[in-house]
Amino acid sequence: MTQIKSFVFNPFSENTYVLYDETGEAVIIDPGCYEQREKDALAGFIEQNNLKPVKLLNTHAHIDHVLGNAFVKRKYGIDLYLHESDLPVLKAVAVLAPNYGMAAYEEAEVDHFLEAGQTITFGNTELEIRFVPGHAPGHLAFVNHANRFVIGGDVLFRGSIGRTDFPLSDFETLARSIRTQFYTLPDDYTVYPGHMGTTTIGQEKKTNPFIRP
Numbered sequence: 001m002t003q004i005k006s007f008v009f010n011p012f013s014e015n016t017y018v019l020y021d022e023t024g025e026a027v028i029i030d031p032g033c034y035e036q037r038e039k040d041a042l043a044g045f046i047e048q049n050n051l052k053p054v055k056l057l058n059t060h061a062h063i064d065h066v067l068g069n070a071f072v073k074r075k076y077g078i079d080l081y082l083h084e085s086d087l088p089v090l091k092a093v094a095v096l097a098p099n100y101g102m103a104a105y106e107e108a109e110v111d112h113f114l115e116a117g118q119t120i121t122f123g124n125t126e127l128e129i130r131f132v133p134g135h136a137p138g139h140l141a142f143v144n145h146a147n148r149f150v151i152g153g154d155v156l157f158r159g160s161i162g163r164t165d166f167p168l169s170d171f172e173t174l175a176r177s178i179r180t181q182f183y184t185l186p187d188d189y190t191v192y193p194g195h196m197g198t199t200t201i202g203q204e205k206k207t208n209p210f211i212r213p
């Protein structure tokens with residue numbers, strides 16, 4: 001059984017996720033830790049539960065989702081995975097970070113590019129890679145069919161959707177991603193988004209005011 005631990009980090013209230021299973025292997029998704037106490041919280045959880053992180057995944061490369069990339073890569077010696085189309089987004093963070101008062105941000109090098117249809121594995125767990133651009137040009141979602149959940153990043157929120165007023169964002173593209181990659185999943189799948197609490201596919205298909213099925 002795959003377990004999900006979530007943290008809320010940085011001034012953007014971003015959700016950082018640690019996924020792990022009975023083998024003790026783990027992946028860290030979108031580490032937003034910036035302050036030392038945030039890094040300590042993440043590392044403390046991993047240590048207390050005797051977890052072995054084996055991969056670092058980013059749903060997309062907006063600043064709030066990548067602040068802890070360098071810390072995680074260095075601490076655990078693991079590779080960073082991202083969609084190639086989000087590289088310009090990642091590169092822009094180094095320029096933008098000081099404007100957000102985050103001059104200590106360190107860019108981490110991407111080791112592997114992910115694409116739609118690939119599978120990420122750790123322990124006994126599999127994550128299907130879905131390509132869901134619109135909020136960001138290379139946005140990915142990670143779907144676990146065995147435990148019926150999606151790590152969705154900033155695509156579909158409880159009663160809301162990802163912003164599309166960023167330079168590389170596009171509303172029609174986001175709407176298509178939600179309709180073809182999220183709303184086609186079974187209703188009972190739980191969505192773990194990049195901000196705020198969880199929801200389900202069925203709940204959003206029924207009530208989301210922005211994107212109707």
Ligand SMILES: [Zn+2]
Nearest residue numbers: 060062135154
């Ligand atoms: Zn974002």
Ligand SMILES: [Zn+2]
Nearest residue numbers: 014064154194
């Ligand atoms: Zn975000």
